[in-house]
Amino acid sequence: xxxxxxxxxxxxxxxxxxxxxxxxxxxxxxxxxxxxxxxxxxxxxxxxxxxxxxxxxxxxxxxxxxxxxxxxxxxxxxxxxxxxxxxxxxxxxxxxxxxxxxxxxxxxxxxxxxxxxxxxxxxxxxxxxxxxxxxxxxxxxxxxxxxxxxxxxxxxxxxxxxxxxxxxxxxxxxxxxxxxxxxxxxxxxxxxxxxxxxxxxxxxxxxxxxxxxxxxxxxxxxxxxxxxxxxxxxxxxxxxxxxxxxxxxxxxxxxxxxxxxxxxxxxxxxxxxxxxxxxxxxxxxxxxxxxxxxxxx
Amino acid sequence: xxxxxxxxxxxxxxxxxxxxxxxxxxxxxxxxxxxxxxxxxxxxxxxxxxxxxxxxxxxxxxxxxxxxxxxxxxxxxxxxxxxxxxxxxxxxxxxxxxxxxxxxxxxxxxxxxxxxxxxxxxxxxxxxxxxxxxxxxxxxxxxxxxxxxxxxxxxxxxxxxxxxxxxxxxxxxxxxxxxxxxxxxxxxxxxxxxxxxxxxxxxxxxxxxxxxxxxxxxxxxxxxxxxxxxxxxxxxxxxxxxxxxxxxxxxxxxxxxxxxxxxxxxxxxxxxxxxxxxxxxxxxxxxxxxxxxxxxx
Numbered sequence: 001x002x003x004x005x006x007x008x009x010x011x012x013x014x015x016x017x018x019x020x021x022x023x024x025x026x027x028x029x030x031x032x033x034x035x036x037x038x039x040x041x042x043x044x045x046x047x048x049x050x051x052x053x054x055x056x057x058x059x060x061x062x063x064x065x066x067x068x069x070x071x072x073x074x075x076x077x078x079x080x081x082x083x084x085x086x087x088x089x090x091x092x093x094x095x096x097x098x099x100x101x102x103x104x105x106x107x108x109x110x111x112x113x114x115x116x117x118x119x120x121x122x123x124x125x126x127x128x129x130x131x132x133x134x135x136x137x138x139x140x141x142x143x144x145x146x147x148x149x150x151x152x153x154x155x156x157x158x159x160x161x162x163x164x165x166x167x168x169x170x171x172x173x174x175x176x177x178x179x180x181x182x183x184x185x186x187x188x189x190x191x192x193x194x195x196x197x198x199x200x201x202x203x204x205x206x207x208x209x210x211x212x213x214x215x216x217x218x219x220x221x222x223x224x225x226x227x228x229x230x231x232x233x234x235x236x237x238x239x240x241x242x243x244x245x246x247x248x249x250x251x252x253x254x255x256x257x258x259x260x261x262x263x264x265x266x267x268x269x270x271x272x273x274x275x276x277x278x279x280x281x282x283x284x285x286x287x288x289x290x291x292x293x294x295x296x297x
Numbered sequence: 298x299x300x301x302x303x304x305x306x307x308x309x310x311x312x313x314x315x316x317x318x319x320x321x322x323x324x325x326x327x328x329x330x331x332x333x334x335x336x337x338x339x340x341x342x343x344x345x346x347x348x349x350x351x352x353x354x355x356x357x358x359x360x361x362x363x364x365x366x367x368x369x370x371x372x373x374x375x376x377x378x379x380x381x382x383x384x385x386x387x388x389x390x391x392x393x394x395x396x397x398x399x400x401x402x403x404x405x406x407x408x409x410x411x412x413x414x415x416x417x418x419x420x421x422x423x424x425x426x427x428x429x430x431x432x433x434x435x436x437x438x439x440x441x442x443x444x445x446x447x448x449x450x451x452x453x454x455x456x457x458x459x460x461x462x463x464x465x466x467x468x469x470x471x472x473x474x475x476x477x478x479x480x481x482x483x484x485x486x487x488x489x490x491x492x493x494x495x496x497x498x499x500x501x502x503x504x505x506x507x508x509x510x511x512x513x514x515x516x517x518x519x520x521x522x523x524x525x526x527x528x529x530x531x532x533x534x535x536x537x538x539x540x541x542x543x544x545x546x547x548x549x550x551x552x553x554x555x556x557x558x559x560x561x562x563x564x565x566x567x568x569x570x571x572x573x574x575x576x577x578x579x580x581x582x583x584x585x586x587x588x589x590x591x592x593x594x
Contacts, residue, residue, distance in 0.1 A: 179383070179384075219512075
């Protein structure tokens with residue numbers, strides 16, 4: 001099983017074209033819905049007792065929810081606005097609510113999970129999760145600006161203990177205090193990670209290992225509706241493919257990066273997780289194939 | 298022969314690390330030095346009588362200079378500063394000098410040129426060049442923000458008459474009044490161009506034709522010194538490869554985009570045209586090969 005630990009949110013997303021309120025979001029939500037196409041996925045997180053039943057049903061249809069807690073109080077809420085070309089997001093309001101005191105205690109049957117994704121939670125909680133896991137085949141972490149600014153040392157400790165680090169370009173620049181992404185990736189590899197993936201939104205992603213650099217362009221889209229969750233969907237497709245293919249080597253990691261690009265490209269085609277809900281594995285493989293044909297020269 | 302029409306400049310470039318003054322630059326300079334590795338190239342432009350002899354010698358060693366005029370007065374000068382990560386440039390001063398009255402009259406033997414590159418000159422002058430050319434195999438144009446803002450209609454006329462358009466992403470957004478690059482490219486194709494290449498700096502380039510989309514990542518570099526001329530060097534590598542391979546089809550155009558990325562990546566590794574001067578065709582082919590290995594999955 002893959003287990004994903006992170007936020008489950010009710011998002012209010014304002015684009016120049018439309019505003020949606022209290023829709024299903026959160027890093028662990030996007031990740032786990034994306035990875036669930038490839039491999040059984042369990043979601044570890046917390047929601048409030050206001051969490052809509054239909055959202056719970058959506059998650060329950062696709063995921064193992066043994067690790068999902070419902071606490072008294074309100075669900076984590078995130079309100080943001082996009083610039084006219086969707087390239088910049090401004091946070092209007094963050095209400096942590098029940099997520100503030102989230103304590104990631106794993107159900108017993110999750111302690112033997114083979115694949116562990118540490119989403120955007122406090123690095124101290126990420127370490128706590130790592131300490132509960134027995135012998136995972138693959139551990140991957142992400143983070144957010146807040147933890148880079150407030151808990152950099154703990155974050156570096158996390159990165160020294162996981163197999164893979166998945167970050168976006170701005171996060172790498174901030175974390176590594178360099179404008180050059182190649183140098184940033186090398187620094188993270190030196191801390192101990194076996195590979196680093198830098199996500200660059202519409203520009204794709206670059207994977208670095210001590211022996212390989214694998215740059216990949218983004219999948220070109222004519223219509224982008226809402227870029228929320230693109231990076232988490234990328235990570236879900238990435239880890240999902242690795243779990244599904246069982247072997248973890250340069251070849252499967254590169255393929256996984258492309259599946260990441262593919263899942264990210266689907267995620268942005270509609271608000272919230274809507275597009276992910278309509279997909280089949282055939283759609284995913286067909287876009288993967290199209291991507292391969294497109295970039296071949 | 299390839300002929301390149303555009304600016305030849307004395308650049309003052311200020312980066313956070315170093316400032317260089319009155320170094321050899323200009324769009325036609327970068328283009329033609331890059332293309333000259335692949336195919337005989339003639340430079341069409343104007344310099345002042347203050348143009349340093351050693352720069353003239355550099356050009357003369359590598360290019361056909363029948364179309365280069367020296368006029369009484371000062372050479373075009375361009376002074377700019379880069380932000381700390383070299384991603385943003387601010388223009389401090391532009392002195393057009395002799396370039397202001399540049400009239401692109403082609404030498405007779407250039408009128409049968411097979412390959413014509415219309416650099417950053419006034420679209421009315423670009424049309425004037427097209428009217429002097431007999432039966433070119435391939436015509437490609439570039440432009441700058443100034444002409445998009447002041448002579449959009451003339452520019453669209455140019456784009457309806459050339460085979461290929463090479464622009465950067467910001468220029469496409471401005472010209473096509475859309476934030477989406479795929480839609481922008483389609484609009485330009487509708488005006489009549491056979492292919493459009495959108496350059497995205499460190500993020501590579503995307504080629505569009507009515508039947509193909511070819512996204513390509515940038516070549517990852519650990520050290521970037523000065524990004525001046527990267528786009529022109531890209532265009533030079535692109536057109537140079539097409540001229541060298543003689544056939545113009547989807548396959549050679551895709552390869553040419555990669556040679557474009559390769560030449561752009563070399564150009565930024567030193568100030569001015571310095572890196573281009575040290576290269577051999579072996580260096581270029583070896584980076585092309587490395588690029589191909591890197592992106593294959």
